[in-house]
Amino acid sequence: MNSSDERQISVDYMARVEGEGAFHVKIKNRKVSEVQLKIFEPPRFFEAFLEGRNAAEAPDITARICGICPVAYQMSSTHAIEKIFGIRITPEIRELRRLLYCGEWIESHALHVAMLHAPDFLGYQDSLQMAKDHPDLVKKSLALKKTGNDLVDIVGGRAIHPINVRVGGFYRSPYKKDLDGLKENLKRSCDTCIELIKWTSELSFPDLEKKYVYVALRHESEYPFSEGRIVSNHGLDIDQMDHDKYFKEEHLPYSTTLHSTLEGKIFHVGPLARYNLNFDKLPSDIQDLGKKYIGESCYNPFKSIIVRSVETLYACREALRIIESYEEPDQSFVEASPKAGTAVGVTEAPRGILMHRYTTDENGIIQKADIVAPTSANQSIIEEDLMNLVENYQDLSDEDLTWKCEQSVRNYDPCISCSTHFLKLEIERE
Numbered sequence: 218m219n220s221s222d223e224r225q226i227s228v229d230y231m232a233r234v235e236g237e238g239a240f241h242v243k244i245k246n247r248k249v250s251e252v253q254l255k256i257f258e259p260p261r262f263f264e265a266f267l268e269g270r271n272a273a274e275a276p277d278i279t280a281r282i283c284g285i286c287p288v289a290y291q292m293s294s295t296h297a298i299e300k301i302f303g304i305r306i307t308p309e310i311r312e313l314r315r316l317l318y319c320g321e322w323i324e325s326h327a328l329h330v331a332m333l334h335a336p337d338f339l340g341y342q343d344s345l346q347m348a349k350d351h352p353d354l355v356k357k358s359l360a361l362k363k364t365g366n367d368l369v370d371i372v373g374g375r376a377i378h379p380i381n382v383r384v385g386g387f388y389r390s391p392y393k394k395d396l397d398g399l400k401e402n403l404k405r406s407c408d409t410c411i412e413l414i415k416w417t418s419e420l421s422f423p424d425l426e427k428k429y430v431y432v433a434l435r436h437e438s439e440y441p442f443s444e445g446r447i448v449s450n451h452g453l454d455i456d457q458m459d460h461d462k463y464f465k466e467e468h469l470p471y472s473t474t475l476h477s478t479l480e481g482k483i484f485h486v487g488p489l490a491r492y493n494l495n496f497d498k499l500p501s502d503i504q505d506l507g508k509k510y511i512g513e514s515c516y517n518p519f520k521s522i523i524v525r526s527v528e529t530l531y532a533c534r535e536a537l538r539i540i541e542s543y544e545e546p547d548q549s550f551v552e553a554s555p556k557a558g559t560a561v562g563v564t565e566a567p568r569g570i571l572m573h574r575y576t577t578d579e580n581g582i583i584q585k586a587d588i589v590a591p592t593s594a595n596q597s598i599i600e601e602d603l604m605n606l607v608e609n610y611q612d613l614s615d616e617d618l619t620w621k622c623e624q625s626v627r628n629y630d631p632c633i634s635c636s637t638h639f640l641k642l643e644i645e646r647e
Contacts, residue, residue, distance in 0.1 A: 289566030296562030309546035320368025331358030386550030410530035431490035486569025555581025
């Protein structure tokens with residue numbers, strides 16, 4: 218390719234991601250001149266749906282936003298509303314919420330690691346092809362995902378779009394015998410996770426690192442699920458209520474999803490951010506595994522597949538801890554009267570921090586709703602990663618370069634919505 222040549226990579230439909238999107242990269246004079254992650258799925262207007270509805274309906278409405286991470290949407294919404302209403306949940310309800318979150322992390326991470334992302338590293342078009350050569354890995358990963366689904370089913374009322382979550386707690390507490398029945402599966406899942414950590418660490422990774430601005434929740438004593446302050450590795454340390462003072466969204470003409478920035482700068486959320494900002498909150502033996510197979514910090518986005526495996530082990534271990542000490546509580550929820558006010562709830566979805574802000578009137582009717590999903594934060598980072606990748610690997614063949622671009626996008630497991638069609642790519646040279 219001559220210095221004057223122009224090369225374009227156009228990806229019409231992304232797959233092994235949730236939703237409808239594409240990306241476009243243009244190279245001119247051996248420099249990337251344009252990168253666009255194009256999300257063209259029609260707006261779904263969930264924020265508008267929430268306005269005028271009773272705040273008690275928010276957990277059920279927001280659960281429908283995503284079939285992979287409905288728990289995160291429910292928890293962010295309930296936390297915000299409970300702050301407005303002045304609800305203080307019991308320790309037993311708090312533990313059950315962490316258990317529910319464990320189930321979501323397990324099923325989501327297991328799906329991504331083994332079904333969506335691993336084929337990229339091994340040169341397979343999909344997990345069905347991979348299963349022919351790695352049947353044991355795929356079977357164990359599917360069993361791991363099922364364990365996560367079973368947890369969400371028992372605690373949340375069903376595995377997809379749970380119906381047992383309510384403002385103040387749960388409609389019904391799970392029976393101890395049902396949770397005890399998951400212990401052996403969770404123990405086997407822990408073994409599977411350790412295998413996945415070792416297996417993913419042996420994959421071939423592009424030598425690409427960047428000093429990202431990482432943003433995540435940080436709790437004083439726990440690896441974060443649904444509580445904590447919003448922090449970064451660049452000195453940010455704020456209360457969740459101050460989210461809008463630092464984070465802004467803007468609309469770009471090629472995407473139906475808003476792009477979020479932190480004081481005008483792009484930032485990175487998700488497993489890598491959580492790991493780098495909360496490594497010291499992991500149990501000591503999981504820290505040892507992290508040190509051995511990743512290091513105490515990681516700035517290579519392709520190694521997020523290892524970090525997800527580490528987080529899945531943590532979720533399995535945390536679920537076992539909660540179940541082993543579980544006793545059916547006397548009350549499944551805390552009652553409270555509606556109040557007028559505004560509050561923010563931020564929790565850690567599998568893909569990163571998820572913010573909900575609500576304003577209610579004195580009758581508990583939602584007047585305004587604002588939701589910022591992890592993909593809004595990571596869109597610009599994905600584009601920057603593509604630019605870095607293409608500039609470093611542009612001498613590859615068209616086929617190999619486009620493969621790496623696909624792989625780079627899937628590092629973030631972007632949740633556009635739900636999609637099963639495979640990714641089609643076209644490359645045009647001039």
